[in-house]
Amino acid sequence: MTTQTPAKIIGLYGLPGIGKTTLLNLLKELLPHDAFAFYEGSEMVANAAGGSLDTFRNADGNTNNLFRAQAIANVARECTASGKTGIVTGHYSFLNAGAESPGVVFSAAETRHYTHIIYLSASGEEIEQRCRDDTRARVPLAAAEINRWAAKEVKELEPICYRNRILLSVLRIEQMSPIKVAEVIASLIQRFHLQSPALNEHRVTTVMNEFLSKQSATLQSVFIFDGDKTLCDEDTTESFWLFDFAGYSDCALRQAAQLYREIGSSSFTKYCAEVTSETHVVPELRNIIASVEQHEHTAVIVVTFGLRRVWEVVLRGLLENVNVIGNNPLDEAGSEYVVTPATKADVVAQLQDQGLEVWAFGDSPLDLPMLKKGDHHVVVVGKAATRSRSMEKELASAIEDGSLPDIAQLLSSPQDCNICPSLRKAHEQIGRYLATEYVFEVLGLSECTMLNVHGKLDVGYRLQHEEQILIVPLIRGGEPMAMGVSNVFSEVMFLQAKSPADMTLKHLNRCKAVILVASVVNSGASIAEFVTHIRARRVSVPVVVVAGVVQADAVRPGGSIRKMALKNDIAIVALQLSDNKYTGKEVTDTGARLFNTTALESE
Structure with missing residues (x-):
């Protein structure tokens, strides 16, 4: 029996009065119904509670959690069966009348089904005014209280999303008309909807085909380098990646891209310029690249988890033709891709399919799929303070099990030695x-x-x-x-x-x-x-x-x-x-x- 791929479920979150219901109704007009399903979270909870929100409100905490779990499970089941992406309005916490502070209503069940959460944020003054204008009963709060509540929600949501591989996007929407908000969110949702490992692989293949089409007919060998901690000693993205989730998963890399997008184009450009000015290729690899560049039958590609823009600038003085496959969060939704460990191995395979010899250079276990696939594999050992702690064990295992058939060659930069x-x-x-x-x-x-x-x-x-x-x-x-x-x-x-x-x-x-x-x-x-x-x-x-x-x-x-x-x-x-x-x-x-x-x- 064929297992169905779990559906993408996108949550629209934010404080009461931010405009989630209005947004959902506008999205119904902007997004195609054959690809998206729309859910008002309170209605789904009411259905799970037997058709009445009063039943939900009057129940104890454990029962409420069961109702919410049933509601999101119903959404996920329907969307998986239909193949649609679900869009659901929801609350992380709620302030009941008479309560001293908001209570968290977000449950563990929701972390199992949500793939994305878009959190809408605005100033406390704007939300306060919206609540006054709303015909529905709202617990009156001052702007300062609203600001503290929103900040607390975001602070608590971030680690929950990162741990559970839920891509979180926090969008400021103050001074934006409802239709403008809907257009921005619709564009973001379309981007999320299109993301998939298969499509990511297709886009990287397209980039590789463009690279191959520009090469000389005499091309025989390609030298593939990882970027961060291979070509240079440092991780060029480390100063920005302040969030905490494990590994370089597809979700982690897309979360990084989303964070870059949220800071805006001008700030992102400034950040790249600052990083570029502090990034220097280690001398040994600089010489190898310079030597390779002199021959018509060889070419260089950098395949990096880092930022494509940074490495294109860093290499501009070394290479006449700079070829970088890396993440660029400002790419259009139809052409964006992320680089994962599997991506690196796929790049090697595509070159080999063209009869080319591949030299692979990397520094960490994340590069091992690429290193194993290469015809020749060079492990770059950098400074003791920054090198991969787990590579030695992983490398020994790869040599022992035969996946690296010959002993890896080691290139060492000058080390920090106090003895x-x-x-x-x-x-x-x-x-x-x-x-x-x-x-x-x-x-x-x-x-x-x-x-x-x-x-x-x-x-x-x-x-x-x-x-x-x-x-x-x-x-x-x-x-x-x-x-x-x-x-x-x-x-x-x-x-x-x-x-x-x-x-x-x-x-x-x-x-x-x-x-x-x-x-x-x-x-x-x-x-x-x-x-x-x-x-x-x-x-x-x-x-x-x-x-x-x-x-x-x-x-x-x-x-x-x-x-x-x-x-x-x-x-x-x-x-x-x-x-x-x-x-x-x-x-x-x-x-x-x-x-x-x-x-x-x-x-």
Whole structure:
């Protein structure tokens, strides 16, 4: 026997006098009756109570709950049988005459059937006036009391809806005519009515078809990246997602989209701009993306639970053609979609159906369906403070059960390490990375003869004049990074120089180039001292500064380091620009942490 899909049931809620009955009657004129069924909640409760609201009002609390449960169950049963979406007026709480405060009448049974609740909100003054104009008897309340009552209802409804996966929309309708309210609500209800997993999949497929239609006929491989906590260390939506429900379910993502819509287009745009300015792609993946972009037979797609607009802007400087499949709450109702874990796997499958090889990059269990589906899978391990806590266990299980047939490759961003050996190792790795990726571009490569793994002579490459290049770490803080550079260029000379005077003319006369290494470059004063010393003795010798962090203002037009670099013809290779400024004593705090002398230097 075929199981019927439960119907969508949309509740119209709000305080007495807000205009729910008027709204329902107008919706009957605006929405097609072959798709929607309309219910006055009080009538349904009266029917469940034997046809009389007095019976309901005079019953005890438990009996009232049974009547309400029967009423909403009847609505759900009728709508499921007809295939229609139900629209029901209702109350979360009610104030009876003589009662000191409103009593909650919303029951657990209603949480089992409602899929959406639209809560109508207006100022206390407006509702107070509406109640005065209403011919029905209303308990008289002052505007301030009405405002407190409405705020309490919303505050209590939010966690109930989020826990039970009921999509909640709170709409302010003050100063709006009844017909305008009805038109806004009708549009929202149409959006809710159209939402379904099948339609969501169809819309994503349409987006993918558009992507494929724009690709070269030589396309062979597609690199798919998750966004938040994969391409960057942070979750770009975390500062906005203040509601609490489990996971990235379809309902959770649609609730997020609805919240974005409710703040309005201008506020949403401003929020996206703020997030974008603070979002930076991790260097390792930035380089992979840049490399992929250079080849006609490869392409990049970002498939993210986050906001499409944010990632399109973040990637604009990296990619000529930015392809992002992500959530955009401002899409028209007929084209909107949300990205779920299943969506990511479906994207991989659609690419593979076209004969394309897929590389999948992700960071959490939510990405595992995509990772498992990919031809190659890369697990990105970010900072310890932000990485997924459950991924290690889930990943081990996936490898063990064979759903990830080969061992996942790990890409690690520089980690937050406070233990000095780990910090020194991290700095050494940064040195290796900068040497491998950038220093050779400045100083050039030359062919050399080398032994291959079979013990035979072969042609290889090394840094030009490698044995005549001098590496000098500045202060002790630059030493671990300098070791990383020298590990890449094994024949370079390594000089410990506490001050520029330690670099004698004898040292400099033997050099074809000098590499100065510093963990942090702030004003550039120390660099300037060494460069001035070198230029006084060797005017034309190439000088390269390798740094972990460079203070951003110092390299901008007019900045001290920029001026020095242009004047002395030096190149600067850095992992990161920072807006932070350090002002302190000669021995930097970085050096103290690298060599575990912070406690000694604080005395």
